[in-house]
Amino acid sequence: MLNIVLFGPPGAGKGTQSEKLIEKYNLTHLSTGDLFRKHLGEGTSLGKLAKQYMNEGKLVPDEVVIGMVEEKIKETSNSEGFIFDGFPRTVAQAEALDEMLSALGMEISGMIALDVPEEILKERIRERGKTSGRVDDQDEGKIATRIKVYLDETLPVASYYENQGKLTKIHGVGTIEDIFGDISNVIDQY
Ligand code: ADP
Numbered sequence: 001m002l003n004i005v006l007f008g009p010p011g012a013g014k015g016t017q018s019e020k021l022i023e024k025y026n027l028t029h030l031s032t033g034d035l036f037r038k039h040l041g042e043g044t045s046l047g048k049l050a051k052q053y054m055n056e057g058k059l060v061p062d063e064v065v066i067g068m069v070e071e072k073i074k075e076t077s078n079s080e081g082f083i084f085d086g087f088p089r090t091v092a093q094a095e096a097l098d099e100m101l102s103a104l105g106m107e108i109s110g111m112i113a114l115d116v117p118e119e120i121l122k123e124r125i126r127e128r129g130k131t132s133g134r135v136d137d138q139d140e141g142k143i144a145t146r147i148k149v150y151l152d153e154t155l156p157v158a159s160y161y162e163n164q165g166k167l168t169k170i171h172g173v174g175t176i177e178d179i180f181g182d183i184s185n186v187i188d189q190y
Pocket of ligand 1: 009010011032033034036053054055057061065085086087088089090093097136142146187
C-alpha cells in the first residue's frame, strides 16, 4: 500500500499534483480542505463549525479534523492507498494519523514536501482567488495569516517525518509536468 503525505504551504500545488497522482497510482485523495468545503457547501454542523476558522485562514481544531479523517479512512479501507493533502497540519494530527494507520495495519510510506518561495505562493493564491470563489483566497490579510499559520504550526510536521527518515523535498516551481515527474520518481522508490 502507498500512503503518501503531500506537504507544502498554501498555494504550493498539492491539489493539482494530487489529482494527477491518484490517477497514475490508483490512490484515494484525502484532502481535508476539500472535505471541509464539501461540508460547508452542504451546510452540515461540521461545515458550520469549520467555516469560521477556514474563512479567517486559521486551523480547524485538531479533534475535529482527526475525527473527520478517521471516518474517511475507515469508509475507504479497501483502497490501494491514500494521498493525504493538507493533512496532517500539526504535529498532534501527525501523531494521531500514525496511531490510526497502525491500528489498521497501515503506515505512511513517505512525505513529499513541495518547496515554493513565499512571493510565488501569494501570487498563485491571488490568481486562484479570481476563480475559486474561496473567501480565504481573496484577501491579503487572510493569505498572510495562512502562510504564518503554516510557518508556525505546520512546518514542524516536516521535522516529524524527517525524524522517521521519511521526508523528501521537491522544488515546487516549474511546469506541472516536470514537478509531477520529480514526485513520481520519489514514489517509485518507496
Ligand atoms: P490551502 O492549502 O490553500 O490553504 P486547504 O484547502 O488545504 O487550503 O485548506 C483550507 C482551510 O481548511 C485551511 O486554511 C484550514 O482552515 C482548514 N483546514 C484544512 N485542512 C486542515 C487541517 N488538517 N487542520 C486544520 N485545518 C484545516
